[in-house]
Amino acid sequence: MSLRPTLETRAAQQTMEGAGVKLHRAFGFQDPSELDPFLLFDDFRNDRPQDFEKGFPWHPHRGIETITYVLDGTVDHADSLGNTGSLGAGDVQWMTAGSGILHQEMPHGNAAGAMHGFQLWGNLPAAQKMTAPRYQDVTADAIPEVIDDDGVKVRIITGEFWGKRGPVDGIAADPQYLDVTVPAGVRKTFRIDTYRRAFAYIFGGAGAFVDASRPSGVLLEKEVAGEELNIRDMSGDRTLVRFGSGDEITVQAGPEGMRFLLISGAPIEEPVAWHGPIVMNTRAEIMQAMQDLNNGTFIKPAH
Missing domain, CATH: 2.60.120.10 (Jelly Rolls)
Incomplete structure (x- = not known):
């Protein structure tokens, strides 16, 4: 991975x-x-x-x-x-x-x-x-909603996720559009097909996405322990997070939990007017x- x-x-x-x-x-x-x-x-x-x-x-x-x-x-x-x-x-x-x-x-x-x-x-x-x-x-x-054992809740608007498929289909960009809620202090990894462009939009609470530029691509030790995140590492309400290539993202929710949209789609790569x-x-x-x-x-x- x-x-x-x-x-x-x-x-x-x-x-x-x-x-x-x-x-x-x-x-x-x-x-x-x-x-x-x-x-x-x-x-x-x-x-x-x-x-x-x-x-x-x-x-x-x-x-x-x-x-x-x-x-x-x-x-x-x-x-x-x-x-x-x-x-x-x-x-x-x-x-x-x-x-x-x-x-x-x-x-x-x-x-x-x-x-x-x-x-x-x-x-x-x-x-x-x-x-x-x-x-x-x-x-x-x-719209199917899946709740995992750790309390993470995902509404699947389009695309397939955790064995469920969203009801919207036939879309040119073949997107995955998820509404994700992560409880306070929970760390969670989400798979995204490698060929897709992806972004997250945080609209509730706050948290931090693990950055591969950190040593070994892991959270800071205190974050893994579930303690309060370093404020400079947290992103809050109305924040766009744009991801590079890879096949998964990991997020650590802050002390109030977080809610975000996770959206990805296959690039078209054509001229745009x-x-x-x-x-x-x-x-x-x-x-x-x-x-x-x-x-x-x-x-x-x-x-």
Whole structure:
């Protein structure tokens, strides 16, 4: 087994999207090769309705897939194909924009006015950029959850893990998308296929990922003993951890435990031309998409 090194640890940056939704962006609109096949990751978490209720009004997508995972509150959605629905706590929507779709997403708070969710953009390979759009809506009760003997809990949104398979399938990037909770002081190792790019996003508690640059690739002695971690080695809320190559990661939870998303996928390794919500392979294809938007031919007839 080879331990994946930690290439980078960085805090998600506050930004604004849609009609004025305040959120935190872990990555996006920079170097698309960094986490290929993933393009963008947003944490839209807020307890002030005025900071999110204007939502994400009608906008186009082409050439990508969007994955929306709601933890609290609801997200109402509608699209140019006539689909409508609402995502509640624990629900997932995987939208393949393909040749083009117009949609809107409107978040609403829970009884206390708070909401929390994530959106991940996955790239599509050139051969699937113009595929027919489709949706996969998955309710919380359809997502398998596995609890190990040490209390580690994993919700499997897509991919296979610990003998269970997530309900979302047919995704170009062949991703593994896990919601992981590690109890206080527990050290745990997770396997990741070597060929995948991988990252973790911490959104609860704190902990440390073992770095292969340490002697023998192990935790410091006091960390192995379950004592309080050295504060400089810990990563907390809204932190992105980007991993190098290898086939496993090891994490040590801090004194309050930790919760994070562990996401990996097969790199596409193709040129990326990117303009807002449209991601193609060439500038000419971007220009064609803009022309299609302007002349009313962006939405392609179903075959």
